Amino acid sequence: MQTYESPQTTGAGSKKPRSDSLHVVCFSTYVAEPSQQTARHQDVRNFLLALRGESVQGQSKIPVGRDERTLTATNANDSIDWFGEMVIQYLAGCGVRAPFGLVPVPTSKTTLESSAGPWTSLLAISIASNGLDEASIVDVLRWKQALPPPSQRSQTVADLYENLAVISAIPPGLPLIFVDYLFAGSATLRASAARLTQQGAGVILGLCAGRTATKMTHDPFTVVTGDIHQYHPGH
Numbered sequence: 001m002q003t004y005e006s007p008q009t010t011g012a013g014s015k016k017p018r019s020d021s022l023h024v025v026c027f028s029t030y031v032a033e034p035s036q037q038t039a040r041h042q043d044v045r046n047f048l049l050a051l052r053g054e055s056v057q058g059q060s061k062i063p064v065g066r067d068e069r070t071l072t073a074t075n076a077n078d079s080i081d082w083f084g085e086m087v088i089q090y091l092a093g094c095g096v097r098a099p100f101g102l103v104p105v106p107t108s109k110t111t112l113e114s115s116a117g118p119w120t121s122l123l124a125i126s127i128a129s130n131g132l133d134e135a136s137i138v139d140v141l142r143w144k145q146a147l148p149p150p151s152q153r154s155q156t157v158a159d160l161y162e163n164l165a166v167i168s169a170i171p172p173g174l175p176l177i178f179v180d181y182l183f184a185g186s187a188t189l190r191a192s193a194a195r196l197t198q199q200g201a202g203v204i205l206g207l208c209a210g211r212t213a214t215k216m217t218h219d220p221f222t223v224v225t226g227d228i229h230q231y232h233p234g235h
Contacts, residue, residue, distance in 0.1 A: 021227040022193050022203060026183050026211040027086050029220050040220040046071055048210045050079035051123070051181065063221050065089045083209055084126030090223060096205065098134035101171060102127055103203075105180040105192055108147035112165055123209065124179040138176060140168050141192055150184070157231045160191035170201045177204060183211035186228040194231040 028044045031037055043060035050056050050071060060071040064082045071079060091097075104120035117139045128135040144163050147153060155163070170176070176196060178189060183206075193203045211224060218224075 020230050022189060022206055022230055023227055024183060024186075024189065024206040024208065024225065025090060026208045026224045027083065027090075027221070028210040029213050029216075029218075029222070029224060030210055031213050031216050031220070033214060036214075036216045038216070038220070041216075043071075044210060044220045047079055048182065050076035051083060051209055053119070080122055080126045081130075083123055084130040087127045087207055088130045088132065098132045099136070100134075100175040100177055100204070101136050101138035103138045103141065103176050103178050103192075103196070105178055105188060106141045106143055106164075107181070108143070108149075111143045111146050112167070114142065120179055120181055123181070127179065127207075136171070136174070138170060138174070140166050140170055141195065142167050155187070157187045157190045157194075158233070160187055161194050161231065161233055164191055164195040166195060166199050170196065170199055172200070174201075175204045176201050178206040180206065180208045181210070183208040190228060190231040194233055197230070198233070 028047060030044045030048065031041055042058075043062065046056040046058070046060040047062050053076075056071060056073050056076050058072075062069045062071050062079070062082060064085050069078070069082055102124035104118045104124045107118045107120060110118040121137060121139055124137050124139075128137060142165050144165050147155070147163075178192060180189065183189075189206050193206075196203055206228075
């Protein structure tokens with residue numbers, strides 16, 4: 001992943017990304033190494049915890065466009081709306097326009113047996129409800145079997161691809177954008193993109209609320225963007 005000034009994705013219908021890559025955008029970065037952390041990393045941690053519905057500690061300053069919002073335990077639910085605003089402002093600046101479909105990336109326990117969709121759907125709904133009347137939620141991906149905890153997870157992209165199922169028809173010709181919680185590695189997005197591409201869909205972008213990094217290279221709320229290689233099954 002890298003940062004740059006001129007986004008390469010300029011429109012849902014006007015310019016397609018390279019066929020061998022998927023463009024990914026991350027809106028915050030958390031550095032786990034204590035010696036690399038600053039107070040802003042605690043703000044990122046609280047922001048990501050709030051998005052997931054977990055408790056936050058103290059007060060955190062969250063930049064949303066030109067505003068700076070104060071996040072506390074009493075307004076933690078607002079973080080989902082703030083994420084939607086962040087995404088809308090980014091897409092507007094890049095010229096990415098609806099109609100497109102927002103695909104929630106399934107969380108580790110969102111399987112074919114699940115009675116409800118992934119909670120990442122809430123992030124997708126927040127984006128669509130921030131003025132994107134022509135955006136739709138395309139909740140079509142499920143794991144066949146639940147993923148093990150991250151500390152026990154060693155699946156390759158091929159393993160993840162084989163574990164993914166498409167549960168309903170994808171609207172033909174509709175550009176798709178992934179919505180995910182945390183970019184900790186490219187395997188899940190690569191497998192998800194390959195599974196939808198195999199169904200004839202076109203994935204133009206991946207949006208992640210946060211990412212993990214081993215060291216601090218810029219402000220934790222810098223929008224970090226870059227390309228990941230597409231996975232081609234059997235090659």
